[in-house]
Amino acid sequence: xxxxxxxxxxxxxxxxxxxxxxxxxxxxxxxxxxxxxxxxxxxxxxxxxxxxxxxxxxxxxxxxxxxxxxxxxxxxxxxxxxxxxxxxxxxxxxxxxxxxxxxxxxxxxxxxxxxxxxxxxxxxxxxxxxxxxxxxxxxxxxxxxxxxxxxxxxxxxxxxxxxxxxxxxxxxxxxxxxxxxxxxxxxxxxxxxxxxxxxxxxxxxxxxxxxxxxxxxxxxxxxxxxxxxxxxxxxxxxxxxxxxxxxxxxxxxxxxxxxxxxxxxxxxxxxxxxxxxxxxxxxxxxxxxxxxxxxxxxxxxxxxxxxxxxxxxxxxxxxxxxxxxxxxxxxxxxxxxxxxxxxxxxxxxxxxxxxxxxxxxxxxxxxxxxxxxxxxxxxxxxxxxxxxxxxxxxxxxxxxxxxxxxxxxxxxxxxxxxxxxxxxxxxxxxxxxxxxxxxxxxxxxxxxxxxxxxxxxxxxxxxxxxxxxxxxxxxxxxxxxxxxxxxxxxxxxxxxxxxxxxxxxxxxxxxxxxxxxxxxxxxxxxxxxxxxxxxxxxxxxxxxxxxxxxxxxxxxxxxxxxxxxxxxxxxxxxxxxxxxxxxxxxxxxxxxxxxxxxxxxxxxxxxxxxxxxxxxxxxxxxxxxxxxxxxxxxxxxxxxxxxxxxxxxxxxxxxxxxxxxxxxxxxxxxxxxxxxxxxxxxxxxxxxxxxxxxxxxxxxxxxxxxxxxxxxxxxxxxxxxxxxxxxxxxxxxxxxxxxxxxxxxxxxxxxxxxxxxxxxxxxxxxxxxxxxxxxxxxxxxxxxxxxxxxxxxxxxxxxxxxxxxxxxxxxxxxxxxxxxxxxxxxxxxxxxxxxxxxxxxxxxxxxxxxxxxxxxxxxxxxxxxxxxxxxxxxxxxxxxxxxxxxxxxxx
Numbered sequence: 001x002x003x004x005x006x007x008x009x010x011x012x013x014x015x016x017x018x019x020x021x022x023x024x025x026x027x028x029x030x031x032x033x034x035x036x037x038x039x040x041x042x043x044x045x046x047x048x049x050x051x052x053x054x055x056x057x058x059x060x061x062x063x064x065x066x067x068x069x070x071x072x073x074x075x076x077x078x079x080x081x082x083x084x085x086x087x088x089x090x091x092x093x094x095x096x097x098x099x100x101x102x103x104x105x106x107x108x109x110x111x112x113x114x115x116x117x118x119x120x121x122x123x124x125x126x127x128x129x130x131x132x133x134x135x136x137x138x139x140x141x142x143x144x145x146x147x148x149x150x151x152x153x154x155x156x157x158x159x160x161x162x163x164x165x166x167x168x169x170x171x172x173x174x175x176x177x178x179x180x181x182x183x184x185x186x187x188x189x190x191x192x193x194x195x196x197x198x199x200x201x202x203x204x205x206x207x208x209x210x211x212x213x214x215x216x217x218x219x220x221x222x223x224x225x226x227x228x229x230x231x232x233x234x235x236x237x238x239x240x241x242x243x244x245x246x247x248x249x250x251x252x253x254x255x256x257x258x259x260x261x262x263x264x265x266x267x268x269x270x271x272x273x274x275x276x277x278x279x280x281x282x283x284x285x286x287x288x289x290x291x292x293x294x295x296x297x298x299x300x301x302x303x304x305x306x307x308x309x310x311x312x313x314x315x316x317x318x319x320x321x322x323x324x325x326x327x328x329x330x331x332x333x334x335x336x337x338x339x340x341x342x343x344x345x346x347x348x349x350x351x352x353x354x355x356x357x358x359x360x361x362x363x364x365x366x367x368x369x370x371x372x373x374x375x376x377x378x379x380x381x382x383x384x385x386x387x388x389x390x391x392x393x394x395x396x397x398x399x400x401x402x403x404x405x406x407x408x409x410x411x412x413x414x415x416x417x418x419x420x421x422x423x424x425x426x427x428x429x430x431x432x433x434x435x436x437x438x439x440x441x442x443x444x445x446x447x448x449x450x451x452x453x454x455x456x457x458x459x460x461x462x463x464x465x466x467x468x469x470x471x472x473x474x475x476x477x478x479x480x481x482x483x484x485x486x487x488x489x490x491x492x493x494x495x496x497x498x499x500x501x502x503x504x505x506x507x508x509x510x511x512x513x514x515x516x517x518x519x520x521x522x523x524x525x526x527x528x529x530x531x532x533x534x535x536x537x538x539x540x541x542x543x544x545x546x547x548x549x550x551x552x553x554x555x556x557x558x559x560x561x562x563x564x565x566x567x568x569x570x571x572x573x574x575x576x577x578x579x580x581x582x583x584x585x586x587x588x589x590x591x592x593x594x595x596x597x598x599x600x601x602x603x604x605x606x607x608x609x610x611x612x613x614x615x616x617x618x619x620x621x622x623x624x625x626x627x628x629x630x631x632x633x634x635x636x637x638x639x640x641x642x643x644x645x646x647x648x649x650x651x652x653x654x655x656x657x658x659x660x661x662x663x664x665x666x667x668x669x670x671x672x673x674x675x676x677x678x679x680x681x682x683x684x685x686x687x688x689x690x691x692x693x694x695x696x697x698x699x700x701x702x703x704x705x706x707x708x709x710x711x712x713x714x715x716x717x718x719x720x721x722x723x724x725x726x727x728x729x730x731x732x733x734x735x736x737x738x739x740x741x742x743x744x745x746x747x748x749x750x751x752x753x754x755x756x757x758x759x760x761x762x763x764x765x766x767x768x769x770x771x772x773x774x775x776x777x778x779x780x781x782x783x784x785x786x787x788x789x790x791x792x793x794x795x796x797x798x799x800x801x802x803x804x805x806x807x808x809x810x811x812x813x814x815x816x817x818x819x820x821x822x823x824x825x826x827x828x829x830x831x832x833x834x835x836x837x838x839x840x841x842x843x844x845x846x847x848x849x850x851x852x853x854x855x856x857x858x859x860x861x862x863x864x865x866x867x868x869x870x871x872x873x874x875x876x877x878x879x880x881x882x883x884x885x886x887x888x889x890x891x
Contacts, residue, residue, distance in 0.1 A: 001138040004196035005205040005333070006081075006147065008296035009074030009187035011066050013048045014283050016487065017073050018300035023533035025282055026306065026526045027501065030494045032180075036480040037159060039166055045476065048182035048284035049157045052490045056478060060104040062155045063093075064111040066185035069487075071112065071151060074187040081201055085191075086146030089118040090137065092129035094154045094288040095324060099161030112151060119146070127248075127321045130291030131329035134190070134210045141192040150188040154287030156181035159476040166476070178252060182284025186292030203336045205299040208316060210331040211236035217254055218326030225254060227261025229328040230320075234262045234269075237332045239316040242269045243309055244301075246294040247320035247330075250278035251285075255322045275309055277301075294319035295333055302335035306529070313337060495531070495540040499548075502527050502562035506595070514842065515835030517865040521602075528569045528603070541566045542578045549582075552589035560592040564599035571606055579611060586622035590652040593622040597629035597656070601862035609634050621650035628656040632663070633860060639669030646675045651687065654679060658690045662850060663858050666700035673700050680713045688713060689720045696727045697850035697857075704728035708736065719744035722753040723844075727851040730890040731816070734759055741765070748778035755782035756844065758816035758823050758889060763787070763806060770799055788820025816889030823889030825853050825879035832859075833872035849875070853882045 010018040013033055014025065024030065035044035036055040049055050053062055075082075089112055093105040109121055124132045130152045137148040156162075162181065196203055215229030248255040263270040279293055280286055286293050300306075302313040314337045320330035485493065502524065509520045531537065545563035552560070563582055567575045586592045600608050608630050615627030628645055631637045637660065646657035657672075658679065666673050679691035680703055692703040692713055707714040707724045714721045722740050725733045737757060744750055746769060754762050763786060769779040780796045790805035791798070809820065816823040819831060828849055832842045839861045849857040855878055859871040 001207070001209060002193040003134065003138055003141070003190045003207040004193045004201065004203045005188055005190055005207060005295075005299060005336075006196065006201050006203060007074040007076075007078050007187070007189035008204060008299055009070035009072075010184065010293055010296045010300075011050075011070040011073070011186075012184035012283050012286070012293075013050045013182060016069060016491070017533075018296045019304065019533045021279075021283070021297055022300045022304060022306050023526070023530040024494065027498070027523070027530050028282075029497050029501065029530065031497060034480060036157075036478060037162055037476050038479045040475060044479065045162055045166070046180045047157065047162065048180055050183060051485045051493070052487050054484045055157065055480060059100055059155045059158050059161075060107040062157060062183060063104065063153045063185065064108045066155065066183060067108055067112060067151050067153045067187075068115065070153075070185040070187045071115065071149065074149070074189050077202060078189065081199075082147060083199075085199070086144070087116050087118040088137075088140070088144075088146060088148045089113065089116055089121045090124060090133035090148055090150040091121060092124045092126075092133060092150065092152035092288050092292065095126045097161065098164035099158035108151075108153065116149060118149070126288055126323040126325060126327070127290050128212060128323040128327045128329035129288055130186070130188070130295065131210050131212055131321070131331055134188075134207055134331060135212065137190055138207075138210070141190075141195065145192060145195045148190050150190065150292060151185065152187075152289045152292030153185040154289045155183035156285055156287065157183050159478065163476045179250075179280040179285040182280075182286060184283065184286045184289040184293055186289050186296050188292055188295055204303065205333055205335045207295075208239075208332045208334060209237035210329070212327055212329040215258070215322070215326045215328050217258075219254070219324040220326075225258055225261070227258050227265070229326075230258040230262040230322070230330075231265045233320070233328045233330045234259075234266055234318070237330050238266060238269050238318060239332055240269065241271055241315075242266075242274050242318055243311060243315050244275050244277070244298065244307065244317035245320060246277040246279065246298045246317060248278060248280060248290065248322060249276045250281035258322055258328065259320065273310065275307065291319065291321045291329065291331075294321070295331065298333060299335045303337065491534060491537065492540045492543075495534060495537045496544050498527055498530050499541065499544050499559075499562045499566055502565055503556075503558040506558045506561040506565070506599070510598075510839060513836050513838055514861075514865065514868065517868075521865055524565070524602070528565075531566055531569055536570065536572075536574075538567070538570060538574050538578050542582060545582045546585065549586065549589075549592065552586050552592045554589065554591050557589070557591040557595035560586065560589075561595040561599045564596045565603055568600060568603045568605045568608075575605075576607060576611055579605075580614065580618075580623065583615065583623040583626055584618060584620040586620065588621040588650055588652050590622065590625065590655050593625040593652045594629075594655065596622075596626045597633075598862040600626070600630055601633055601860060602864060609636060612636075616645070621652040624650070625652035625656040628653065628660065632656075632660040639664050639672045643669070643671045643675055646672065646679070651684065654682075654687060655690065658687070658694045661694040662697040662847075663856070664698060666695070666698040669698070673698065676700075677702070681716055685717060685720055689717055689723060692717070692724060693727065693847050693851075696724070697847055699851075701728055708733065719750055722750065722757070726753055726756045726844075727848055729757065731759060731814070734761060737762075746772075746775065748775065751775065751778050751782040752785065752841070752844075755785035756818075756848070758786065758818055760786075760811040760813050760815070760817060763802075763811075767799055767802055770797060770802070785819065786817055790820055814888060818889070822886070824883045824886050825849055825855065826876060826883050829872070829876040829879035833869070833876055849879065853879070853885075855879060855882065 008018050010021055012021070014030060015021040032048055033051050035047060036049055037045045037047060039045055050062070050066065053065055089109070091105060091109060091112070093108065094100060096102070105123055113121060122133070122136065124130070124136075130150060133148070133150045137150070141148065165181065190207065191201060193206065211233045213229040213232050215225065217223040217225035245259070247259065249259060250256070259276075277297070279297060280290065298317045298319055302315075302317065305313060307313070313335055316332050316334045318330055318332060322328055505520050505524050505527070509517055512520070541563055545559065548559035548563070560582075564579065567579050567582070583593075583596060605611065612627040612630035612634070615623045616631065618624050618627070624645070628637065628642070632642070642657045642660050645653050658676065661669070661672055661676060664672070673695065676691045676695050680688050680695070682688040682691065695703050703713060704724050704727065706712060707721055708729075717724075719740060722737060725737055729737070737754070737759070741750065741754065751766060751769060755766065763783070766779050766782050766786065769775045770783070772779065776797055783802060784796075787806065787809065790809060791801045795801040811817065818827045821827055828845050831837065832845050837845070842861060846857040846859060849855050855875070857875060859868060859875060861868060
């Protein structure tokens with residue numbers, strides 16, 4: 001068999017399309033909705049309900065609304081292609097259960113029939129209904145050409161069902177902690193492959209094989225599972241090598257054990273490194289929608305290249321399910337990789353930051369520059385379908401395919417890879433391991449079966465008087481009466497959650513050691529993917545930024561980082577306009593300007609230089625500062641240009657200009673040196689120290705010479721003057737350093753500066769503060785900066801351990817120390833590239849190298865981690881060539 005998949009849809013509380021579920025699922029967003037029901041004791045019930053539907057609506061109306069949204073999404077790209085082709089609607093609905101009215105399927109049929117005008121409607125029950133529908137489509141389409149729209153839908157959002165679930169204890173050992181109740185609708189639009197080629201339908205994937213088989217163990221009994229039925233199904237449909245299986249692995253023990261037994265017996269197919277996905281572990285219990293959801297999700301996952309597998313698509317994957325009645329089912333599907341639209345709005349992130357993997361980034365009806373993906377949905381897709389006015393006409397109902405005695409299987413897919421030869425050593429080892437595992441499983445099953453038979457022979461326990469009449473389930477009450485969101489508001493809410501997550505990642509990237517940046521930047525790249533998956537949410541980003549940074553909080557510039565990073569993902573005029581508008585709302589907020597510039601350094605916008613040229617002419621200091629930073633990083637500013645901006649007096653612009661100054665030596669920028677001298681006495685002490693540091697890095701030692709003589713900026717900087725002696729001092733400055741320390745409050749910054757000064761005479765001071773509960777961690781880190789890892793990590797807080805280590809080291813008072821060795825440029829460079837330091841601590845050490853050597857130590861720590869690693873490696877090589885000049889460690 002080969003069925004062409006023309007379109008897919010997937011709607012749940014976690015997204016409105018398969019693409020949403022792939023990219024939002026990778027970043028674990030959106031957050032689950034807040035509980036809407038409580039049990040009899042007032043405890044909230046964990047439930048995933050679609051925020052864009054009224055939580056009090058009956059299940060039939062909810063399912064009809066979900067099915068409508070998913071169907072519209074699946075058919076949207078096919079509007080001009082079907083041309084009135086005959087439609088068969090295959091409706092996959094849940095089996096009867098408490099809280100589910102008997103006319104549920106009829107109401108869903110009525111709503112969908114009014115929209116689709118199908119020539120016939122068929123029903124398929126339960127979790128395996130999608131697979132039965134695919135099988136029926138394969139049998140029918142060659143004789144009756146057309147299009148089958150398979151709609152699988154379920155909803156557990158019902159007070160009656162929740163009360164029943166709370167009151168029902170596990171009936172057998174297979175039912176453990178099931179996923180939280182949820183709801184979803186999944187759609188597969190399929191046609192005969194030959195007919196699809198003849199009619200030139202767009203194809204997103206293919207179904208190569210499908211199989212169903214009845215198994216003994218189910219949710220309704222205590223039969224031990226031997227995995228035989230699942231093995232037969234997998235054997236019938238699986239490709240030669242299985243790399244991905246999507247189903248119910250994390251649902252319960254029955255389903256997990258069933259697939260594990262099948263994979264053990266088919267170990268030659270399931271080679272090392274194969275991956276399983278369990279949608280219900282992330283999106284909650286999907287019921288009858290699970291088969292369609294697994295297929296739609298898997299096709300989107302492969303089409304967008306969003307797997308973590310070493311082998312890139314295309315390859316076939318398995319979608320599988322075990323029904324509550326014991327039916328086992330699976331299908332083999334392939335994603336069609338040809339014809340994917342290139343990202344229309346995605347920015348090329350270059351080879352360093354992981355590139356967004358999104359294909360079809362702009363929805364078909366999106367217009368660049370407009371928030372098409374956030375546009376209001378038509379009214380008929382946002383409102384719940386009305387209750388039926390009359391009983392629907394009698395519709396054809398397909399018999400459950402799984403009730404047939406023999407397993408229903410279809411031909412296996414064409415082999416895309418040859419099976420490994422029997423003489424392959426790895427294959428033989430895996431086959432032997434699989435055989436041993438299967439034998440162990442069989443023994444365990446036999447033991448359990450014997451226990452079950454013994455249990456069945458026991459006489460039933462007589463009911464106690466209070467058990468004779470089982471009480472009805474305790475009532476469930478609704479606790480959330482808030483109105484549902486519109487679809488637009490739901491998407492906006494997701495955008496805001498993504499922005500908040502980007503802000504958190506930006507803060508962590510700045511505060512945590514460089515070694516953590518690989519993981520953080522991968523998360524940021526995935527968040528960028530998630531934004532692109534939502535279409536073009538520029539208005540939502542701009543609105544969030546306007547509120548989050550009004551007024552700009554100097555202690556939280558990461559809101560601006562998040563907004564600028566998000567806008568930099570989009571390459572159109574609207575994104576540039578939103579960037580400029582947002583930056584010009586910042587006034588003179590220098591922390592926000594710095595964060596914005598770092599975001600553009602991490603994820604450079606293709607038109608950032610043009611934007612920066614406009615920004616440097618802006619009347620707003622923060623916007624101008626961002627322009628300076630971007631142009632300096634692009635090498636488009638001279639010392640004269642930077643000096644002109646430094647002369648204007650704005651705090652934000654001064655910081656940007658001072659950061660840029662370290663790129664030149666003092667004799668290359670005399671005007672800049674004169675202006676920086678004035679900034680060494682700025683009222684803002686951080687700014688004054690930055691100016692003094694910049695001068696020392698340029699090779700202009702006047703700030704140190706004046707501090708050594710007791711002149712400004714020594715008194716002006718206070719404790720911060722200690723950094724001048726770190727950058728340019730020697731052992732003759734010890735008395736001056738001690739005077740600064742004795743007149744200053746002790747904090748982590750002071751301990752760090754003392755350690756970097758490197759005189760062995762300060763170890764006792766550091767050791768004393770190891771007993772200070774508030775400064776113990778900082779004192780230990782300072783001791784390691786001075787003495788290295790002389791003490792194991794688990795003894796780092798013990799004074800006696802440090803004293804013993806110092807005695808063993810036999811420190812020379814004439815030497816300057818760093819990490820337990822005489823100070824040399826290579827030791828400092830190795831510190832920088834160790835990954836154990838934060839960006840601020842690395843920058844302090846780069847300043848040392850710039851001030852004490854001829855090295856232009858200007859590594860841009862805002863760039864992606866791979867670029868930083870390359871720059872620090874090059875710096876280390878250059879530093880080693882200067883080691884010979886530092887025999888004592890002092891300048």
